[in-house]
Amino acid sequence: LALALAALLPAAGARRSQDLHCGACRALVDELEWEIAQVDPRKTIQMGSFRINPDGSQSVVEVPYARSEAHLTELLERVCEKMKEYGEKVDPSTHRKSYVRVISHDGTKMDLSGVKIDGDVASSLKFACESIAEEYEDELLEFLSHEADNVKDRLCSKRTDLCDHALHIPHDEL
Secondary structure (H helix, E strand, O other), X not given: OHHHHHXXXXXXXXXXXXXXXXXXXXXXXXXXXXXXXXXXXXXXXXXXXXXXXXXXXXXXXXXXXXXXXXHHHHHHHHHHHHHHHEEEEEOOOOOOEEEEEOOOOOOOXXXXXXXXXXXXXXXXXXXXXXXXHHHOHHHHHHHHHOOOOOHHHHHHHHHOOOOHHHHHOOHHHO
């Protein structure tokens, strides 16, 4: 019996870690997309060289600020602080953990039944978020600088394999 339990513990720990990293990735993308959506679409930033060309012109273009590299880089530096606003929810049938906001963006009341809210969950999620943001910064900038569809699935499942278990779950359980 002890041998059987010893064999199961590493798998449970690996799944817990995978659930955490998958949840952190998905929450990170959600938060970044929400922040981008809050920016006035008319706001622009000048990009390019500020040097004057031989013909007297400048190679400066205006791009939407919301998806500019400058804005996205700034968001990446602070977005993981939002993980304090998440709690852990365990699926009773699969025992898989997912992470959900416990404080809504707009102040509406949320259903928190079955959600575990504590500092350890928040700090683990924040740490996982920071490591993902650092390790996959180029991919995040690439996906978010363009209005891409399904960034969560494309980044968290296909590009990084952080949520590779989600690819094997029927979509009604996602």
